[in-house]
Amino acid sequence: MGEPASMGRLKSPLRLWQLLAGFALVTGALLLGTMIGPVSISPAAVLQEILGRLPFVSVDSGLDDRMAAIIWDIRLPRVLLGGLVGATLAAAGGAYQGVFRNPLADPYLLGVAAGAGLGATLVITAGGSVDAVVPIAAFVGAVLAVALTYLLGAAAGGRRTGVTLILAGVAVAAFFTAAQTFVQQQNGDTVREVYSWILGRLSTAGWSEVVLLAPYAAAAILVLLMHRRLLDVLSVGEEEAEALGVNTGCMRLTVVAAASLGTAAAVAVSGLIGFVGIVVPHTVRLMAGSSYRAILPLSVLGGAAFLVLADVVARTALSPTEIPIGVVTAFVGGPFFAVVLRTSGRRT
Amino acid sequence: MLRRWVVLWIAVVLAAVACGGDGDRTAAPIEVERIVSASPSHTEILYALGVGDLVIATDLTSNFPAAAAETGKFDAFNVSVEAVAAFEPDLVILFYDPGDVVEGLEALGITTLLFSPPATLDDVFDQIRDLGEAVHRPDEAAALIDQMQGDLAAVIESIPETDEAPTYYHELDPSMYTVTSDTFVGGLFASLGLENIADVVDDGTGFPQLSSEYLLQANPNFIFLADTKCCGESEDTVAERPGWDTLDAVSEGRVVELDDDVAQRWGPRIVDLVAAVAGAVYG
Numbered sequence: 001m002g003e004p005a006s007m008g009r010l011k012s013p014l015r016l017w018q019l020l021a022g023f024a025l026v027t028g029a030l031l032l033g034t035m036i037g038p039v040s041i042s043p044a045a046v047l048q049e050i051l052g053r054l055p056f057v058s059v060d061s062g063l064d065d066r067m068a069a070i071i072w073d074i075r076l077p078r079v080l081l082g083g084l085v086g087a088t089l090a091a092a093g094g095a096y097q098g099v100f101r102n103p104l105a106d107p108y109l110l111g112v113a114a115g116a117g118l119g120a121t122l123v124i125t126a127g128g129s130v131d132a133v134v135p136i137a138a139f140v141g142a143v144l145a146v147a148l149t150y151l152l153g154a155a156a157g158g159r160r161t162g163v164t165l166i167l168a169g170v171a172v173a174a175f176f177t178a179a180q181t182f183v184q185q186q187n188g189d190t191v192r193e194v195y196s197w198i199l200g201r202l203s204t205a206g207w208s209e210v211v212l213l214a215p216y217a218a219a220a221i222l223v224l225l226m227h228r229r230l231l232d233v234l235s236v237g238e239e240e241a242e243a244l245g246v247n248t249g250c251m252r253l254t255v256v257a258a259a260s261l262g263t264a265a266a267v268a269v270s271g272l273i274g275f276v277g278i279v280v281p282h283t284v285r286l287m288a289g290s291s292y293r294a295i296l297p298l299s300v301l302g303g304a305a306f307l308v309l310a311d312v313v314a315r316t317a318l319s320p321t322e323i324p325i326g327v328v329t330a331f332v333g334g335p336f337f338a339v340v341l342r343t344s345g346r347r348t
Numbered sequence: 349m350l351r352r353w354v355v356l357w358i359a360v361v362l363a364a365v366a367c368g369g370d371g372d373r374t375a376a377p378i379e380v381e382r383i384v385s386a387s388p389s390h391t392e393i394l395y396a397l398g399v400g401d402l403v404i405a406t407d408l409t410s411n412f413p414a415a416a417a418e419t420g421k422f423d424a425f426n427v428s429v430e431a432v433a434a435f436e437p438d439l440v441i442l443f444y445d446p447g448d449v450v451e452g453l454e455a456l457g458i459t460t461l462l463f464s465p466p467a468t469l470d471d472v473f474d475q476i477r478d479l480g481e482a483v484h485r486p487d488e489a490a491a492l493i494d495q496m497q498g499d500l501a502a503v504i505e506s507i508p509e510t511d512e513a514p515t516y517y518h519e520l521d522p523s524m525y526t527v528t529s530d531t532f533v534g535g536l537f538a539s540l541g542l543e544n545i546a547d548v549v550d551d552g553t554g555f556p557q558l559s560s561e562y563l564l565q566a567n568p569n570f571i572f573l574a575d576t577k578c579c580g581e582s583e584d585t586v587a588e589r590p591g592w593d594t595l596d597a598v599s600e601g602r603v604v605e606l607d608d609d610v611a612q613r614w615g616p617r618i619v620d621l622v623a624a625v626a627g628a629v630y631g
């Protein structure tokens with residue numbers, strides 16, 4: 001990563017037009033996501049319906065209660081959830097890549113996925129009132145796994161370098177995955193539920209999950225954005241950053257904690273949606289340069305737009321049944337990333 | 349626990365469709381005194397044939413009739429050849445082979461019948477007939493079939509003429525897996541003149557997963573819940589799902605809570621299911 005880092009210092013990191021384009025992309029994706037679904041409702045009526053719900057606006061969409069409920073109780077929360085999850089995963093992925101100076105780092109690197117998987121599987125197999133408890137159990141599992149990774153990494157001398165932390169993450173993830181597989185194996189009846197959770201889904205639990213995720217997503221993204229300059233300094237090198245007065249150990253702890261907490265919350269409500277945390281930051285990097293002052297804000301916007309659009313495909317491609325969104329992100333994201341990689345390679 | 353049936357049913361039907369076959373059946377044994385049933389549907393059929401006293405062990409989900417609960421128990425989903433053989437049976441009934449169980453039991457000289465989940469009502473009667481022969485009760489099996497056919501015909505005859513077929517949604521689990529009319533259960537609903545809102549979905553399995561949006565738009569006249577025991581769903585929990593309060597079936601009290609077991613098994617209680625559905629729709 002040494003070479004792009006030096007380029008990053010020469011370039012002006014984030015241009016206004018890039019930011020505006022990002023916002024336009026997100027707005028477009030949100031509108032598209034709300035207007036397109038298995039049930040066809042005219043875009044004008046959708047807009048009128050949403051506007052009509054705003055305070056001081058009196059617009060009648062002419063839709064009956066059921067159509068209004070489709071927009072307001074099912075589509076809108078789902079689109080917003082997709083945006084929040086995408087933004088959080090992309091920001092966390094970008095931050096991990098910066099803090100570990102490793103382009104392959106993704107939000108699930110430190111065992112978040114395995115921990116959340118174990119927590120969710122335990123609750124699903126135990127049965128009971130599943131819907132409300134699964135996100136909480138997944139969240140607890142994810143936070144525990146990352147905490148364990150950090151303790152293990154620190155005990156093994158991970159304060160100086162991120163490599164020990166990554167290795168600790170591998171060990172913790174393997175252990176939690178093994179435990180999850182064992183529990184799942186003992187409870188054959190719930191296999192489908194566990195798998196549907198693992199493949200990732202933007203659930204239809206209405207607004208409750210949006211409300212659950214929003215504070216964590218906002219806090220995580222805010223903290224990560226505040227560290228964008230320090231990540232640029234760190235990209236020069238660990239010793240150099242220390243020489244410039246950055247407490248890299250403390251900074252790594254803060255960034256990892258924020259990214260993991262955000263990821264844990266996202267995983268808790270949506271399962272494991274792969275690819276977003278890697279593809280979005282790298283696409284942004286290829287298009288807007290390698291400064292984290294550009295990568296992080298643009299990844300937040302790009303991640304939100306990407307996941308909302310992927311969910312549109314997931315909802316409509318085989319309507320009225322759905323494709324797991326994790327399948328769509330990989331299926332659409334992979335080729336898209338290849339194209340970006342190729343065109344940017346040609347340009348430079 | 350009960351949700352296992354939905355999952356396995358789907359898996360087995362898929363396998364049956366893929367293989368185009370009805371599963372392995374082997375010749376009936378010469379003498380039957382010790383029966384092990386790993387299939388709750390066939391446990392019910394065995395008792396209805398009057399050979400309940402020969403049933404020495406059943407799987408954990410075989411809970412009807414009550415006497416079946418008193419037999420030896422084992423888990424049909426992690427079934428091992430050794431565990432079943434330890435009951436020293438001379439006949440074993442399976443509806444699902446997790447892998448080489450039939451082969452293993454046959455190798456030990458134990459007659460094993462594998463009855464795949466049925467696709468039609470006729471398949472059910474065929475299975476009752478085959479099972480009756482295997483336990484040397486062909487006359488009882490014929491009588492049971494006659495009685496079931498008579499009862500079903502009586503229910504179907506009793507339903508009034510309607511101008512327009514009532515529509516329905518049959519829920520297998522809270523993630524909105526359902527059946528189409530191509531399935532055995534869907535076929536029962538169709539025989540009662542009901543129209544399935546999931547029939548527009550042709551994913552080849554007969555067990556599609558619907559999206560909430562589609563369900564709200566389809567606005568079925570009736571909602572049948574076959575996930576009341578497994579998952580605690582009810583008229584009240586359904587009404588709390590986002591947007592569902594706008595459904596006519598919810599606001600007008602046409603959410604029908606079924607017994608999961610009755611709605612998923614293919615034994616003598618099919619008649620109860622058909623009667624419950626007909627009663628809810630036309631009663």
